[in-house]
Amino acid sequence: AQSVTQPDIHITVSEGASLELRCNYSYGATPYLFWYVQSPGQGLQLLLKYFSGDTLVQGIKGFEAEFKRSQSSFNLRKPSVHWSDAAEYFCAVVLMEYGNKLVFGAGTILRVKS
Protein backbone atom coordinates (compact mmCIF):
# COMPACT_ATOMS: atom_id res chain seq x y z
CA ALA A 1 0.00 0.00 0.00
CA GLN A 2 1.12 3.51 -0.69
CA SER A 3 2.43 5.24 2.40
CA VAL A 4 4.55 8.08 3.65
CA THR A 5 6.83 7.71 6.68
CA GLN A 6 8.26 10.52 8.72
CA PRO A 7 10.48 8.72 11.21
CA ASP A 8 10.99 11.65 13.57
CA ILE A 9 8.00 12.73 15.65
CA HIS A 10 9.89 15.61 17.29
CA ILE A 11 13.09 17.41 16.39
CA THR A 12 14.77 20.19 18.34
CA VAL A 13 17.43 22.38 16.79
CA SER A 14 19.16 25.54 17.86
CA GLU A 15 18.39 28.76 16.08
CA GLY A 16 20.89 29.22 13.27
CA ALA A 17 21.66 25.52 13.00
CA SER A 18 20.92 23.47 9.91
CA LEU A 19 17.83 21.29 9.64
CA GLU A 20 16.94 18.08 7.88
CA LEU A 21 13.52 16.45 8.19
CA ARG A 22 13.23 12.96 6.83
CA CYS A 23 10.52 11.54 4.60
CA ASN A 24 10.30 8.12 2.98
CA TYR A 25 7.56 6.97 0.68
CA SER A 26 6.30 3.67 -0.58
CA TYR A 27 4.88 3.99 -4.07
CA GLY A 28 5.35 2.05 -7.27
CA ALA A 29 5.57 4.83 -9.82
CA THR A 30 7.43 8.12 -9.78
CA PRO A 31 5.60 10.06 -7.14
CA TYR A 32 4.45 13.61 -6.89
CA LEU A 33 5.76 14.78 -3.51
CA PHE A 34 4.98 17.73 -1.31
CA TRP A 35 6.06 19.28 1.95
CA TYR A 36 3.55 21.28 3.95
CA VAL A 37 4.01 23.29 7.15
CA GLN A 38 1.39 23.86 9.82
CA SER A 39 1.73 26.56 12.45
CA PRO A 40 -0.39 26.27 15.60
CA GLY A 41 -4.03 27.08 14.97
CA GLN A 42 -3.59 27.35 11.25
CA GLY A 43 -4.07 25.26 8.15
CA LEU A 44 -1.36 23.62 6.10
CA GLN A 45 0.78 25.77 3.84
CA LEU A 46 2.64 24.38 0.87
CA LEU A 47 6.43 24.70 1.18
CA LEU A 48 7.51 22.97 -2.01
CA LYS A 49 6.68 20.22 -4.47
CA TYR A 50 8.45 17.73 -6.69
CA PHE A 51 7.00 16.34 -9.91
CA SER A 52 9.90 15.58 -12.21
CA GLY A 53 13.18 16.97 -13.49
CA ASP A 54 15.74 18.46 -11.16
CA THR A 55 15.79 16.38 -8.00
CA LEU A 56 16.66 19.36 -5.81
CA VAL A 57 13.68 21.66 -5.45
CA GLN A 58 13.52 25.05 -3.82
CA GLY A 59 10.58 26.23 -1.79
CA ILE A 60 9.42 29.16 0.22
CA LYS A 61 11.00 30.43 3.44
CA GLY A 62 14.45 29.18 2.44
CA PHE A 63 13.54 25.48 2.41
CA GLU A 64 14.69 22.94 -0.12
CA ALA A 65 14.14 19.22 -0.60
CA GLU A 66 15.95 16.52 -2.51
CA PHE A 67 14.25 13.59 -4.22
CA LYS A 68 16.32 10.41 -4.11
CA ARG A 69 14.68 7.61 -6.02
CA SER A 70 17.20 4.99 -4.89
CA GLN A 71 16.36 5.71 -1.26
CA SER A 72 12.66 6.47 -1.77
CA SER A 73 13.25 9.65 0.14
CA PHE A 74 12.31 13.30 -0.08
CA ASN A 75 14.06 15.01 2.82
CA LEU A 76 13.46 18.64 3.67
CA ARG A 77 16.42 20.90 4.51
CA LYS A 78 17.17 24.41 5.60
CA PRO A 79 20.70 25.74 6.11
CA SER A 80 19.88 28.04 9.02
CA VAL A 81 16.75 27.71 11.12
CA HIS A 82 14.88 30.71 12.48
CA TRP A 83 12.71 30.69 15.60
CA SER A 84 9.69 31.32 13.37
CA ASP A 85 10.24 27.94 11.69
CA ALA A 86 8.91 26.17 14.79
CA ALA A 87 5.86 24.30 13.49
CA GLU A 88 4.73 20.88 12.35
CA TYR A 89 5.91 19.65 8.97
CA PHE A 90 4.10 17.13 6.81
CA CYS A 91 5.38 15.19 3.85
CA ALA A 92 2.77 13.98 1.37
CA VAL A 93 2.54 11.90 -1.80
CA VAL A 94 -0.13 12.04 -4.49
CA LEU A 95 -1.97 8.89 -5.44
CA MET A 96 -2.16 9.18 -9.21
CA GLU A 97 -4.95 6.69 -9.62
CA TYR A 98 -7.20 8.85 -7.46
CA GLY A 99 -6.54 12.15 -9.17
CA ASN A 100 -4.69 14.27 -6.68
CA LYS A 101 -5.62 12.51 -3.47
CA LEU A 102 -2.86 13.14 -0.97
CA VAL A 103 -1.47 10.68 1.54
CA PHE A 104 0.19 12.46 4.44
CA GLY A 105 2.91 11.37 6.76
CA ALA A 106 2.32 11.59 10.50
CA GLY A 107 4.20 14.87 10.74
CA THR A 108 7.37 16.07 12.48
CA ILE A 109 7.15 18.74 15.14
CA LEU A 110 10.08 21.13 14.97
CA ARG A 111 11.15 22.99 18.09
CA VAL A 112 13.71 25.76 17.82
CA LYS A 113 15.74 26.71 20.87
CA SER A 114 17.43 30.05 21.23
Added chain:
Amino acid sequence: DAGVIQSPRHEVTEMGQEVTLRCKLISGHNSLFWYRQTMMRGLELLIYFNNNVPIDDSGMPEDRFSAKMPNASFSTLKIQPSEPRDSAVYFCASSLGGVSNQPQHFGDGTRLSIL
Protein backbone atom coordinates in the same frame (compact mmCIF):
# COMPACT_ATOMS: atom_id res chain seq x y z
CA ASP B 1 -6.99 36.30 -4.23
CA ALA B 2 -8.75 34.99 -1.17
CA GLY B 3 -7.73 31.59 0.05
CA VAL B 4 -9.97 28.76 1.17
CA ILE B 5 -12.42 30.13 3.72
CA GLN B 6 -13.85 27.97 6.47
CA SER B 7 -16.53 28.80 8.98
CA PRO B 8 -16.95 28.76 11.84
CA ARG B 9 -13.39 28.79 13.18
CA HIS B 10 -14.53 27.29 16.45
CA GLU B 11 -17.63 25.34 17.36
CA VAL B 12 -18.60 24.02 20.76
CA THR B 13 -21.81 22.09 21.08
CA GLU B 14 -23.42 19.32 23.07
CA MET B 15 -23.55 15.76 21.90
CA GLY B 16 -26.58 14.89 19.86
CA GLN B 17 -26.72 18.28 18.17
CA GLU B 18 -26.33 18.76 14.44
CA VAL B 19 -23.12 20.44 13.36
CA THR B 20 -22.55 22.07 9.98
CA LEU B 21 -19.11 23.11 8.81
CA ARG B 22 -18.72 25.32 5.77
CA CYS B 23 -16.06 25.82 3.17
CA LYS B 24 -15.62 28.22 0.28
CA LEU B 25 -13.21 27.10 -2.41
CA ILE B 26 -10.62 29.27 -4.11
CA SER B 27 -12.11 30.78 -7.24
CA GLY B 28 -11.40 28.57 -10.25
CA HIS B 29 -10.64 25.45 -8.24
CA ASN B 30 -12.80 22.44 -8.90
CA SER B 31 -11.61 19.84 -6.41
CA LEU B 32 -12.60 19.97 -2.78
CA PHE B 33 -11.23 17.89 0.08
CA TRP B 34 -12.40 17.49 3.67
CA TYR B 35 -9.86 16.36 6.28
CA ARG B 36 -10.02 15.67 9.98
CA GLN B 37 -7.02 16.12 12.24
CA THR B 38 -6.63 14.61 15.70
CA MET B 39 -3.67 13.88 17.92
CA MET B 40 -4.33 10.16 17.79
CA ARG B 41 -4.96 9.68 14.09
CA GLY B 42 -3.20 12.62 12.47
CA LEU B 43 -4.58 14.04 9.25
CA GLU B 44 -7.25 11.88 7.63
CA LEU B 45 -9.00 12.45 4.33
CA LEU B 46 -12.76 12.15 4.81
CA ILE B 47 -14.08 12.79 1.32
CA TYR B 48 -13.19 14.56 -1.85
CA PHE B 49 -15.11 16.00 -4.76
CA ASN B 50 -14.15 16.74 -8.32
CA ASN B 51 -16.45 19.05 -10.28
CA ASN B 52 -19.07 18.80 -7.52
CA VAL B 53 -19.15 15.00 -7.72
CA PRO B 54 -17.98 12.91 -4.74
CA ILE B 55 -15.08 10.78 -5.94
CA ASP B 56 -13.96 9.01 -2.79
CA ASP B 57 -15.87 8.99 0.48
CA SER B 58 -14.14 5.97 1.97
CA GLY B 59 -12.79 8.07 4.80
CA MET B 60 -16.18 9.19 6.07
CA PRO B 61 -16.45 7.61 9.51
CA GLU B 62 -20.08 6.59 9.42
CA ASP B 63 -23.53 7.59 8.31
CA ARG B 64 -23.65 10.43 10.80
CA PHE B 65 -21.31 12.31 8.48
CA SER B 66 -22.42 13.77 5.17
CA ALA B 67 -20.86 16.24 2.75
CA LYS B 68 -22.31 18.19 -0.12
CA MET B 69 -21.35 20.67 -2.75
CA PRO B 70 -24.51 22.66 -3.52
CA ASN B 71 -22.53 24.68 -6.04
CA ALA B 72 -19.06 24.80 -7.54
CA SER B 73 -17.61 27.13 -4.94
CA PHE B 74 -19.11 25.96 -1.68
CA SER B 75 -19.25 22.83 0.45
CA THR B 76 -20.72 21.71 3.74
CA LEU B 77 -19.79 18.90 6.09
CA LYS B 78 -22.58 17.88 8.40
CA ILE B 79 -22.50 15.69 11.48
CA GLN B 80 -25.82 14.52 12.84
CA PRO B 81 -26.01 13.52 15.61
CA SER B 82 -22.66 14.66 16.92
CA GLU B 83 -20.66 12.65 19.48
CA PRO B 84 -17.69 13.59 21.72
CA ARG B 85 -15.35 11.42 19.60
CA ASP B 86 -16.05 13.75 16.67
CA SER B 87 -14.06 16.47 18.43
CA ALA B 88 -11.21 17.41 16.11
CA VAL B 89 -10.00 20.10 13.75
CA TYR B 90 -11.67 19.84 10.37
CA PHE B 91 -9.93 21.25 7.33
CA CYS B 92 -11.08 21.73 3.81
CA ALA B 93 -8.72 22.18 0.89
CA SER B 94 -9.22 22.98 -2.76
CA SER B 95 -7.18 22.48 -5.90
CA LEU B 96 -7.37 22.40 -9.67
CA GLY B 97 -8.75 18.91 -9.99
CA GLY B 98 -7.92 16.31 -12.56
CA VAL B 99 -4.28 17.33 -12.61
CA SER B 100 -2.28 15.35 -10.11
CA ASN B 101 0.53 17.79 -9.73
CA GLN B 102 -1.60 20.69 -8.57
CA PRO B 103 -1.18 21.31 -4.84
CA GLN B 104 -4.03 21.55 -2.40
CA HIS B 105 -4.65 24.84 -0.64
CA PHE B 106 -5.93 24.52 2.90
CA GLY B 107 -8.26 26.65 4.95
CA ASP B 108 -7.46 27.51 8.57
CA GLY B 109 -9.77 24.82 9.88
CA THR B 110 -12.73 24.53 12.21
CA ARG B 111 -11.94 23.43 15.74
CA LEU B 112 -14.91 21.34 16.83
CA SER B 113 -15.57 20.38 20.43
CA ILE B 114 -18.48 18.09 21.27
CA LEU B 115 -19.30 18.08 24.97
